[in-house]
Amino acid sequence: MLKLSRLAFVLLTSTTAAIFCTLLLLSPGFLTTYRRSSASRKEQVFIREEKQENRRSVTGTELLNARQQFARTAFLDANLLGRGFTDEQVESMSLLGKWLLAPEGSPPPRSNATNKPHLILIWKHGQFLERRHIRHFTSIKFSPWDQCSVQNCILSYDERDLHRADAVVFHLHFTRNSSELPTRSRMDQRWIFLTDESPFHTFLYGPQRLSNYDGLFNWSMSYRMDSDVPVPYGRTIRISGNFPAKHWNTNVRTSKTKLVVIMGSNCGGRNERWSYVKALKLSLHGDLDVIGKCLDGNRTICPGHFDRDCAALESYKFYLSLENSNCREYLTEKVFWNAYRKFAVPIIMGASRQDCRRLLPPRSFLHVDDFADANALADYIRYLDRDDERYLEYHEWRDHFRVINEHGYFGSVSRHYCRICEALHYNPAVPKVYTSLEHFWSKERDCAPAST
Template identity: 40%
Template sequence: QTKLSKLGEILFLEEEPPLNPDSDGLEEYTILIWKYGRELKKRHVMRFTERSYDPFENCSVKNCVVRYKKSYISSADLVIFDLNHIKGTNELPLKSVRNPNQIWAFLSDRSPLRTFSASASADISDFDDIFNWSMTYRMNSDIPVPYGQTLLLRHRQKHLEIDYEEWNKSKHQNILLAIVMSDCRKTSYRLNYIKELQKHLKIDIYGNCGNKRCKAYAENIFPDELIDCEETIKYKFYLAFENSNCDEFITEQVWWYAYSKNAIPIVMGGSKKYYEQLLPPHSYINTEKFARPRDLVNYIVYLNNTPSDILQYFVWKKYFKVVNEHGYFHTASQHYCRACEALNYNNKDEKTIHDMEDYWVEGKCHSSSIFDLE
């Protein structure tokens, strides 16, 4: 399915929303988060703090109420099932209580290769013929919830030019590259690639896999929370290597750790076509452009010695802005807003996702091309 939902057209093709954003007179929709409401609320409403934020604060519509109690199963307009937490179909409501006018959506913020938690016994095909809508980072989702977005500025922002001297002064001079990663499996393509880079260049690796510790990690009180590793703000380049090589899977690695910290992202995982579609032009370096890791190292060293060329990687800031929308690091999440917008804007004709493997997994992920070591 490549066709965008109405909400997808509004988000990605800049189509106008079909109705007046003043939603006072509109029907009120009930959204039910099934079973894992506490986990979702912590991120999408509380942003991993002690207080609650209004998830519809900057939303184009506000005529939705989010519920967490199972008793709303018969009356809810939309029921959201978080496959990243659900362990199997035995956790779904009984078919007998399903309201035929209700929309059931599956939510996954993870890649198709890691949809379920390690403790789940579920298989994706167990969920065939159950869901009507998808809620994922992909553009063709019924409810698109990307980790971030590139937005065109209405007016050119001359003042957003980077002052090279200032930028350079704020960054480490001896170690140019950093990455935060916690998945250290030996078979990981990205780990092997990093090891090759390390033969020629120092890299600071934060998280479970490396030599550096983030101070904030020790004070973590929320088990699901991604904690910001603030130390990474001191690097000129950031290795935004995703844990899966899947189309459009572009996460906080790029949006937060690179862009929001004024580092140049070196990207791997989300596939070339989608980096070009979704990220600001000339704002990142794609590992795919280099035949071997050594060539990438040479390019980084060259850039570091050539301020005029490094500055070219920030020209986009005059024309675009990037927004983080994932709810991690106390940023605002758009998940509940998007669900409400979808209820207001999308075509609600009956449809069912018959084959989940085909819809969510098939052909969406790629084994990494093997690089030359010589």
């Protein structure tokens, strides 16, 4: 009887529970809550799977970008090694510097910057420098971003922009002492020292110690290719195709009626360059013309040094590109404009033969260090003058290379401010400070005595 009572109790309890569950399932509120809960679980699973997929996608994109960047850098390095740069020299160059010497059409480096505009402040001397870098010694104001690979930069000369500028440029040549530099309030700014002169002429206003500026600058800006912001007077790049019908051949054969010329307004030079010119003139006599005030030269044929181009140079086979200092990679408009632009063969004193072979077109120049003295050079010039085919060999590079002038003189373009903008995009965004400027910029280590 007891067992029957327990069985009846269990059956009654089970039946009640079943009826309750049925009523609960039929309840609209329960069904809505259940559906929402189920949907929520499904959504959470979907979001979790989507995040995992996005993570895999981002990792894959970063890996692809890293591989592309590695391949691009390897290509740029191989190009430089093929031009004669050493592993150490290639390692010391920024990605921007490597790209500037890359073959024509090489894509620019991948930008590491955001889309926000970058403000570049030229400290104190912006208006003076505008004559060269914006106006190009003309009455026209050109955009510094014209044909620049990046565009989102703003140029300022207003010292009130100091605290919001992304980069501040200090021209050492016109800086009297380190006390002229402002107090720094932002450590994320790039302070850049600019010099277009050789280490012998870094400062215009008397001798100064570079060590006075140690620890102040983040980036260097000079004609040297290992600068953080390289601004060479000119560049040599390999071109993808030949010029049609070798137009340079006709130009050289028909326009060259005179032999050797030099143009100058600075009659000094630590390398005794004008003594070399005097010795060369004793051998070449009237076949060497001097334009300018040095060595009683012609002062009227090409007035307005730097302001106006000198068309008279186009008649000469050779141009004496004698710099005022024999320093590393110091090659100026004397080579790139006065010689190459005028279809003349430069005769170089300044950068070493090794630098010239790396930076200039192959078999395109003569170097004074290749000759025992000025008389030996004069004999070789006479030899080339008599043999047109041998002389034309010094122009054959024009089929495969192009020289780009970027100094701002004689109406040519200047890329100085464009290069700063590019450096803000392409250079690594890592802290850097020049704790010893002498280790980078030294007249004792980077310059040589006279060749004569």
